[in-house]
Amino acid sequence: TGQCGLWISNTVKTAQDNYRLVLSECRQDEFPVGLLHSRFPVYRRTELEDEWISSLGKGGQRPQGCILLATQVVEQSVDIDVDFLITELAPTDMMLQRIGRLWRHQYGERPVTHPIVWIQSPSLEKITSARALKKSIGASSRVYAPYVLWRSYKIWHNKDRIVLPDDIRNLLETTYAEESTPIPEWIESLRHDLEQRTSQLRNYALSLTNQHDLPALKD
Numbered sequence: 001t002g003q004c005g006l007w008i009s010n011t012v013k014t015a016q017d018n019y020r021l022v023l024s025e026c027r028q029d030e031f032p033v034g035l036l037h038s039r040f041p042v043y044r045r046t047e048l049e050d051e052w053i054s055s056l057g058k059g060g061q062r063p064q065g066c067i068l069l070a071t072q073v074v075e076q077s078v079d080i081d082v083d084f085l086i087t088e089l090a091p092t093d094m095m096l097q098r099i100g101r102l103w104r105h106q107y108g109e110r111p112v113t114h115p116i117v118w119i120q121s122p123s124l125e126k127i128t129s130a131r132a133l134k135k136s137i138g139a140s141s142r143v144y145a146p147y148v149l150w151r152s153y154k155i156w157h158n159k160d161r162i163v164l165p166d167d168i169r170n171l172l173e174t175t176y177a178e179e180s181t182p183i184p185e186w187i188e189s190l191r192h193d194l195e196q197r198t199s200q201l202r203n204y205a206l207s208l209t210n211q212h213d214l215p216a217l218k219d
Contacts (some may be wrong), residue, residue: 002111004056005067005084008098010140012037014073014088019069031065036072049078056080058105065111078184081105083112088140089121091148092155092175096168124153130186145197147190151175 007022009015019035026033032055036048052068054060057079074080075097081104087095102115122136127150132139137149155175162171183191 003083004062004065004081004083006074006080006101007067007069007086007099008074008088009069009071010088010090010143011078012039014089014139015069015071017189018218022067022069032063033066034068036070036073038071043100045073052080053078055126056082062107062125070193074098079104081107082115083110084116084118086120089119089149089153089156091144092152092171094144095152095156096171099162099164119156121157123155124150124157128184128186130190133190135185138140145190145194147187147194150187150190167181169206 007015007018009018015035015037019033022033034048034052036045036052038045038047055063055066056068058081060081066077068074068080068082070078070092075094080101082101083103085102087098089095090098099117102117103110124133124136125134127133130146133146133150137146140149152175155171
């Protein structure tokens with residue numbers, strides 16, 4: 001259909017697997033297919049970013065159809081514009097960053113009447129334990145806090161349309177606000193784990209500001 005698509009995964013391995021999957025389903029040279037993640041050598045990653053920005057960036061030479069498989073590296077620093085987005089479930093603020101890749105710039109006639117997002121996620125409705133949740137979301141639980149993923153899922157899984165920027169504040173506040181109704185004990189334990197981890201990181205950061213505890217270092 002001529003759409004330019006972006007498929008964002010939460011881990012490099014998943015992005016690589018998806019890249020191989022797409023290549024296996026495409027005819028040779030049917031349309032450009034690319035892979036972008038943080039494990040490329042710096043020089044190669046820069047080359048790839050420049051290549052895709054020249055195609056999908058502002059004023060770029062837009063191809064008649066393409067797909068880029070990527071990780072979080074495209075959320076902010078890579079200024080690309082796509083028509084179609086597939087994204088793994090992520091925290092709401094990250095989801096909004098990813099959705100921000102859709103129709104970023106003014107182009108002429110588009111191959112579709114509106115941008116489309118597919119959220120790739122297992123069903124979490126019947127999950128009844130922290131262990132089951134982590135198993136269900138797989139490697140994403142090592143990238144993002146399971147509690148935040150669960151809250152984000154509750155916000156996104158029934159949505160079929162959003163309006164940006166109008167909905168941004170409500171989406172964020174609903175995801176991160178205090179629960180207004182009782183939650184299962186296992187969800188409460190995940191929330192407690194997140195708060196404890198956050199507190200540990202905050203204390204560690206503060207400890208590094210105490211120069212009395214650190215050896216004298218050059219700037």
